[in-house]
Amino acid sequence: MTASTEFQYIVYETPEAGIARIVLNRPETANAQDTRFLYELNAAFDRAAHDDDIRVIILAANGKHFSSGHDLAEKNSYEAMHDHATVGTMCGFTCAGAERQMAREEEIYLGFSERWRNIPKPTIAAVQGKCIAGGLMLVWPCDLIIASDDASFTDPTVSFGVGGVEFFHHLWEVGARKAKEMLFTSDALSAADAHRLGMVNQVVPREELAEAALVMARKVAAKSRFALKLTKKAINGAQDAQGRELAMQNAFHLHQLAHTHWLKLYDFLMDPTGLPEATRRALGIKLDAAE
Numbered sequence: 545m546t547a548s549t550e551f552q553y554i555v556y557e558t559p560e561a562g563i564a565r566i567v568l569n570r571p572e573t574a575n576a577q578d579t580r581f582l583y584e585l586n587a588a589f590d591r592a593a594h595d596d597d598i599r600v601i602i603l604a605a606n607g608k609h610f611s612s613g614h615d616l617a618e619k620n621s622y623e624a625m626h627d628h629a630t631v632g633t634m635c636g637f638t639c640a641g642a643e644r645q646m647a648r649e650e651e652i653y654l655g656f657s658e659r660w661r662n663i664p665k666p667t668i669a670a671v672q673g674k675c676i677a678g679g680l681m682l683v684w685p686c687d688l689i690i691a692s693d694d695a696s697f698t699d700p701t702v703s704f705g706v707g708g709v710e711f712f713h714h715l716w717e718v719g720a721r722k723a724k725e726m727l728f729t730s731d732a733l734s735a736a737d738a739h740r741l742g743m744v745n746q747v748v749p750r751e752e753l754a755e756a757a758l759v760m761a762r763k764v765a766a767k768s769r770f771a772l773k774l775t776k777k778a779i780n781g782a783q784d785a786q787g788r789e790l791a792m793q794n795a796f797h798l799h800q801l802a803h804t805h806w807l808k809l810y811d812f813l814m815d816p817t818g819l820p821e822a823t824r825r826a827l828g829i830k831l832d833a834a835e
């Protein structure tokens with residue numbers, strides 16, 4: 545096996561010929577995603593996509609939990625992005641207000657997740673522990689999902705005054721009825737429920753997760769690379785023909801409206817009254833003058 549150390553938060557390795565494994569490696573924060581983390585993950589996906597010797601990509605995570613979502617503790621995230629070499633198609637940092645927020649989220653949230661969904665090679669997510677909010681935006685773009693029996697999937701954003709994560713794929717994953725329950729209640733979907741609903745392909749014991757992903761990857765890697773690419777295009781294209789892309793854009797714009805609303809009221813992207821008090825204090829958000 546070869547492993548790369550070019551990233552701070554991501555491990556890129558090739559456990560065997562034809563298979564790349566991209567591992568989230570910020571376990572001390574339950575793999576919270578800040579700006580650097582997402583650019584590194586995108587660079588790792590690009591590397592696997594551009595390497596003709598790689599036929600299947602596994603996305604895995606070190607630590608107890610797959611991902612706790614976006615790193616709310618990241619302050620000055622625009623400055624962090626400005627420092628980053630691969631700044632991409634952002635608005636050039638001259639914009640402000642809702643325009644700036646929307647440009648940022650279009651690139652590193654919705655944009656990256658859509659890009660990863662359309663990588664022309666099969667991708668397999670191997671998920672353990674908690675997968676919360678932004679965590680879903682890493683696993684849902686993958687073609688196949690294998691979960692350990694301790695995995696759970698949660699989008700609690702309605703509790704924070706925002707109607708779902710930026711990659712609004714809930715109903716394409718679990719159907720409209722369950723998507724509403726998931727969002728309206730902020731309740732976690734267990735691995736067993738996710739399997740029953742067709743969101744997850746397999747559930748395995750925690751200690752067998754890595755091997756199960758490899759077994760699946762080997763099986764897929766043995767097939768024609770071109771046939772796999774065409775099949776992926778056909779199925780993703782069918783979802784898009786059903787209106788997926790337009791529905792995603794609509795949800796994204798409503799999501800921006802919510803951010804704008806809370807920024808105006810509290811100078812914060814979400815409803816801070818829905819955040820745990822410790823988080824609110826750590827972020828220095830004051831609900832009133834007495835705090």
Ligand code: ZN
Binds near residue numbers: 649710799803
């Ligand atoms: Zn957002």
